[in-house]
Amino acid sequence: MVDRLQTPDLKQIDSINFVAPEIRTEFPIPFFVQKQVPNATSRIELYFNAGSTNGKIGLASLVSGLLLSGTDNMNSTEIHTELDNLGGFHDISLGHESVVVSLYGLNDKLAELLVLFCQSISAVTFSESEIQELKEDRKQKLRINMQKVSFLAQREFSKNLFANSQYGRVINEDNYDSITRKEIIDFHKAFYLSGLFKVVLIGSFQEETIVSMEDLLIPFVNNLALEYNQNLQNIPGVFHTEKEGALQTAIRVGRILFNRKKEDFVDFTILNTILGDYFGSRLMSNLREDKGFTYGVGSMLSEFHETGYFLIATEVGKEHKDAAIAEIRAEIEKLHHELIPAEELNLVRNYLLGQLLKSADGPYAMTDLYVGVQAFGLDISFYDRYIKKIHEITPEKIQLLAKTYLDWSQMTIVSAG
Amino acid sequence: MIEFERFELDNGLKVIFHKDITTPMAVVNTLYDVGARDESEEKTGFAHLFEHLMFGGSINIPDFDAPLQRAGGESNAFTSNDITNYYDVLPAQNLDTALWLESDRMLSLAFTDKSLEVQRQVVIEEFKQRYLNQPYGDVWLELRPLAYKKHPYKWATIGKDIKHIQDAKMEDVKAFFQKYYHPGNAILCVAGNFEFSYIKERVEYWFGNIPGKLKPARILPSEPIQKEFRELTLERNVPANAFYYAFKMASRKTMEYYVSDMISDALGREKSSRLYIRLKKELNLVSEIGAYITGSLDDGLLMISGKLNDGVSFEQVDVEIWKIIDEFVSREMSVVELERLNIKIRTAREFQDQGLLNRAMNLCHFELLGDAAGINEDLMVYQSITPKQMSTLGKSILKKKNCSVLRIKSTK
Incomplete structure (x- = not known):
């Protein structure tokens, strides 16, 4: 007979077997590798010192959205087509203090994907038409968001939570209009071309593949001191x-x-x-x-x-x-x-x-x-x-x-x- | 390759076991073969409201969540037009707690008035939060009855009217449970680092004495073949004009389903897709555009949707969409494009299969389709698709007579 009134015995968790990734000690910035992956998936994350508290309001957001917008050799469509030919997925996530560029793919394709990514990011030309297109997209998205009570509340909250700091800035449509191509180029140069401060690689890779990835990433290594706000104060x-x-x-x-x-x-x-x-x-x-x-x-x-x-x-x-x-x-x-x-x-x-x-x-x-x-x-x-x-x-x-x-x-x- | 073993209890419960020796966690996934399509038109939103009530205590256990949390686990569920799916994720050593809870709510609910009253309010707030108080939030409430005239896909899972939720009565709740929530209408998957014999014994112990019933017959009105182009333009207080093209496509168990899925990928899944390149990058008519399928079990929809840039008319975009479709159906795609679609499908699938919960849900899903083994054959079906199949099927579904268009016009 099943006794449903009796709660089954529970076993507590006393310890968890944590395994740290390997550290590439020769590399000038933290570079972590997790090779114990039981399938063909892989991911590389590039952390750039390009967060939204840097520069004019909206600038970091536009630059992060333009990283794959084209070079002298490949336009944006050609870059995305090639990424898709390799089966790659990517995500560019903008935070207050950093940008994380994540690249996902099958492990036999990730090195090629990274070559394409690094070329695209380092040689991006920031054409006026791509900038204008993104500005218009962002403005429309902002207009739509301004109709959501959750967005309005978050905005007002940010202003008062991070009062009088770069963290509490909220964007308006005309902020996008005021950003120039030169500002975009300068931001990219300062915070991407020499703004990489951490790399996290996951996937079953051979040593030579990892070395080839290191070679690709060396030119991006950060040369600025990383400084973060210590004195945020909210307005009650x-x-x-x-x-x-x-x-x-x-x-x-x-x-x-x-x-x-x-x-x-x-x-x-x-x-x-x-x-x-x-x-x-x-x-x-x-x-x-x-x-x-x-x-x-x-x-x-x-x-x-x-x-x-x-x-x-x-x-x-x-x-x-x-x-x-x-x-x-x-x-x-x-x-x-x-x-x-x-x-x-x-x-x-x-x-x-x-x-x-x-x-x-x-x-x-x-x-x-x-x-x-x-x-x-x-x-x-x-x-x-x-x-x-x-x-x-x-x-x-x-x-x-x-x-x-x-x-x-x-x-x-x-x-x- | 996702390995699994299967057995069935005398009361009709189908059980799948999936072994994964690498994880310290366990998943218990329970799929009930009931969704919004099984509701009557006068009482819509019921399958989903019922899903909420499943957390309101069962016959012997007053609270579902607390014992599971005490075991280090958590639980959630979702309802679609086709199915209702519940899942528990917890440390493997406490598996019994999840089986105890799931079996007790399969046996019978507590049916308290308080639970019904509160969840009615919660679902009404969900209705507002997701559908009524969001820009473009009501699109699917409007599009479904445009695309479907007879089949119950014409209403959304949340229901077609808040009033139906407000009017739900305890007797309806009980009748719904009696009809749909029993072993014969469920598929259970247990996943984790266990031995098959152990799972068999524990599932038999907890679920074995729940009375069996016959699976309810499903006789749904089939959707008549669409013979005319449909369009509807609604004015809404939104910042940008938006469009939604819905083409009827075949049901889940057909080859056409897979081909339609791949057609939608070619048209608008990625930034290398045809609609994105032409409408956004070359002509700069839209701010966003995509194509996808609804993925439903009965005849579904292949969707093309997007938002217009300021100053662009619906007509301009309409002309270009039909041009792209015309080109798609009149010329077979290159091998390069086909391979591009395939590697994206394969990569996405590899990542999905990493998650234990995903594997357990998918095993139940394929078992519902007829055979859990389908989980390992799916990818080969996509890879077998030829350019000719795509253009041929494209010709028969991507046509005006098979299309319903909803436009949301900004009143600003």
């Missing part, structure tokens, strides 16, 4: 952007906090999970599963090189805006006033360990985990400490962190709708 307060006819209101609540270099980071991650970072979190249980105000609500801790920020985000029915903000506040303050029940903390512990196991599953995930700590000058032992801290955290510590870091009066609270 309540901000609203009106959007006529909106059926929902987007809400953002957050503040500047810290990144994983700070001692409290892991413990705060546990607190963040309890509050809003999994399906059973307090915010989800309250705003969605109890009240039906929203399709989803979540919180996160996002990191920069020298700092980080905490964010709660949701879209709620227009009529629920004030009630939703009141409930978010109530959930935060409940963490100040009441100790978390042992059973809930135990669940979150197990959940986080299971998720860590999952995020270390396979060569890609494992390498990403490693790169995620290396950027902060840490090594893979960070995750052993992470597991230890998860086991050791107490309800009292959670309460102390909530009181210290989640003070409503220090929050930037934004709504759009």
